[in-house]
């Protein structure tokens with residue numbers, strides 16, 4: 001069985017510790033969003049309550065992202081805590097029915113609910129969801145990234161250019177024109 005899956009069929013005790021280290025290619029990288037740049041580690045405690053399994057722990061990884069301003073790649077250290085409740089797959093349909101039948105807002109903790117089938121928890125999916133959660137909408141290599149010149153495309157963090165992309169206030173342009181005319 002893949003290391004990304006956790007077989008709970010033999011789990012008898014109420015709690016179990018798991019600690020696993022994965023090679024970077026154990027999970028597919030999402031080229032547009034992130035690349036997994038180094039081995040990553042999952043540490044968590046599994047709490048068993050009949051058919052429910054609550055996983056509380058952390059995932060540590062190094063992701064490589066592309067800066068949204070200068071397009072350079074940079075590393076993001078991830079050390080993300082999670083608390084996810086796994087329910088049997090059969091309960092998913094019931095939960096969806098309840099939601100459809102009521103006007104009730106989806107509760108916050110619904111976000112950290114996962115479903116499992118065949119006595120197997122998908123740790124890979126759990127970790128991937130953490131990665132998507134930590135990647136910002138507009139990743140920046142640094143708060144003060146100067147981006148690319150809008151005229152020639154030079155990376156202004158590392159180079160200079162001769163362009164002067166100045167924006168002229170149209171009201172000032174009118175004044176300039178008036179001055180010329182008089």
Ligand SMILES: [Zn+2]
Nearest residue numbers: 067070141145
């Ligand atoms: Zn940048």
Ligand SMILES: [Zn+2]
Nearest residue numbers: 149152161163
């Ligand atoms: Zn330029």
